[in-house]
Amino acid sequence: MPPLTLWLLISAVLAQRQEISLNSIIISNITYNNISPPTFTLPTSDSPINLSVSLCSDQLPSPRFFLNSASTSVPSPDGGDGGIEISLDEGLGTWNGTTPNGGILAVYTGQLSSGVVVPPWTFQLGVSNGDPLHTVLDGLPLLGDTTASQALIFSPSFSSLPISSPSYPNYTLPESNTTMPNAPSNVPNFTLALFPTSSSPPSLAKSACAVLGQQSANENMTTSLAFRGSEGFRTQWLVEDLDNRTNYTAFVVQDGAKVSEAIFLSTKSSSFACPLLHSLPFCPQTAYSVPLQPPKAPFTSYNTTNLDPAISSSFLSSLQNFSxxxxxxxxxxxxxxxxxxxxxxxxxxxxxxxxxxxxxxADPPSNPSTFFSPTPPSESPTPALLAQSSSNRSPILPDLGTSHTILLPCIETCQAVDRSCPPFLGWRCPVMAVNANWSYGLGFIDGIDGSEGQGRISGASGRGVDRWGGMWCSGL
Structure with a gap:
């Protein structure tokens, strides 16, 4: 598909016809007027084109969009002049067809009571001879974790690395102390929109411009590129200055026009003591809070630049021994x-x-109903939590010095080793009949009996976290 060639900001003049060029988006502001509705001309095309409408503001009455694809006669709400209405679903409407003689789109703003004044309506129109320029992204954002004032969030995965298969006799295992692979050349332009869930839940959740309009202005975001192993590359945001014990809604917008579905998250209590650890090339999927002392200023989280070298060395030594x-x-x-x-x-x-x-x-909520967003799954299982004293469960981390709670690893991380490694290693995972539930979270991804994809989290097979901010087990 050709790239977007034009972004125009229009202060629409009523009764003035604006032309929408192929593979472009225009942004329009209109005021109430049903006598001379704003009109937009579509390009002539004998091949199917996609017209997309993205409503950016939700004040009532909502504008209505009528299209005449057979001629340049202005369509009307009464069905005259061959007009059809483009229906909007949560702020997004699309139409696909040909315009052999050109086409025209008219925007009607509904009836207002006498004396009622409303702000201008804002919307975007896009025309493409490929995929619609406004759409909902296939993948969801991914929550890494939160602290009392921070959140670690990832975009949908957009690029993977080809898996090399070394051969005998030059079979070389991956390096223990690996580095981040070279970034792909086609990194999408992602933007994170994050705002308190209670502030104004968007009724236009499928409109990128409406979602971006909800973005809170006081968050301090650091954007970087993250490699997540088998998941490939994602854009990563470390968000600071959030309020503790607050529910947030997050969307990811691509190229200012394509929007993901929402995910939800909740910050921890003000007494939560664990900082975030992320961006470790040797642990690409580690992106959550860990039982470590707070990092020294100016750092607010841990990564390879400030993690104690003794910790890294101990980890890499264990990995090299296995290799x-x-x-x-x-x-x-x-x-x-x-x-x-x-x-x-x-x-x-x-x-x-x-x-x-x-x-x-982990930070167990005092009231589980406040941990989730307003629309959690109907049946939420209890996370695999384990209370710790001041000592640290990890053999390579120093004692935290205060009691804390950890989220147990998903048992699937252990079972994956059992399925993937040669028998001579003698790898065995604990079973439920003995004491597996003291070391691992069971039944959240696969079934307790090992039945694949039969866990208790609806729609979250393969992950220990769901889109509602619930975290059930760690490591996947």
């Missing part, structure tokens, strides 16, 4: 599974080790 042991198997020459190889074994072990070495802190 050495795994190399005893003739990887690439002998086959122990038709589906898995030594690289899969190493990657799943890394994921498990990261979840165990860097436990995720």
């Amino acid at each position: 050495t042991t795994l190399s005893a198997f003739p990887c690439g020459r002998d086959v122990y599974s038709p589906l898995k190889g030594c690289t899969d074994c190493f990657d799943t072990y890394r994921t498990w080790l990261c979840a165990v070495a860097f436990p995720q802190c």
Whole structure:
């Protein structure tokens, strides 16, 4: 699809006809007038085109959009002149068809009571000979974690790395102390819109411009590129200066016109002691709060630049020891599974080790109903929480010095190693009949009996976190 070629800001003059060029978006502000409605001319095309309407403001009465695709006669709400209405769904409307003689779109603003004055309506119109320029993104944003005043949020995944399959005799396992791979050349232009859920829940949730209009002005955001292993690349936002114990709604907007569905999150209590840890190349999926002392100023979270080198060295030593042991198997020459190889074994072990070495802190709510957004799943399971004393559960982290609660790792991180590694390693995961629930979160992703994708979180198979801000187990 050709790139967007034009962004115009129009202070629409009533009865003046504006032309919408192909593969462009225009932004229009109109005031109430049903005698001479604003009109917009579509390009002539014998091939199907997509017209999209994105309503940016939700004051009533809502404007109505009527299209005549057969001629340049102005359509009317009474169905005259061959006009059809473009219906809006949560602020977004689309139409697909041909305009062999050109087409015209008219905007009617409804009837107002005498003396009623409303602000101008704002909307966007886009015309494309490819996909609609305004649409809802396929993927959801991803919540890393929150503290009392911070949130770590990721865009939908947009690029993955090709998986290399080394061969014998030059079979080389991945480096333990890896670096972030080179960024792709086609990084989308993502924007995070974050605002308190209680402030004004958007009725125009499928309109990117309406969502961006809800963005709070007081958040301090740091934007960076994150690589999340098998998930590929995502844009990452570290948001500061949030209010504690507050529900927030987050959308991600791409190119100012395409919007994701919402996710919800809740900040922790003011007494929450654990800082965020993120952007570790050797633990790409570690992006949550950990039981560490607060970082020294000017840092407000931990990453590779300020994490104690002794912690990194201890972790990498454990990972390298596993790599050495795994190399005893003739990887690439002998086959122990038709589906898995030594690289899969190493990657799943890394994921498990990261979840165990860097436990995720939790902040159990005093009232579970306040932890979720206004529309949580109807049946919410209890997270896999474990209370800790001042000591640290991780063997490589120093004691936190205060009692805290951790979120246990998802047992699937352990089971993935069992499924991916050669039998000679003797890897075994605990079972429910013994004491698995003391070490892992069970039944949130897969079933307790191991049945794949049969966990208790509706629509969240494969993750220990759902779109409503609920966190059930860690590491996935």
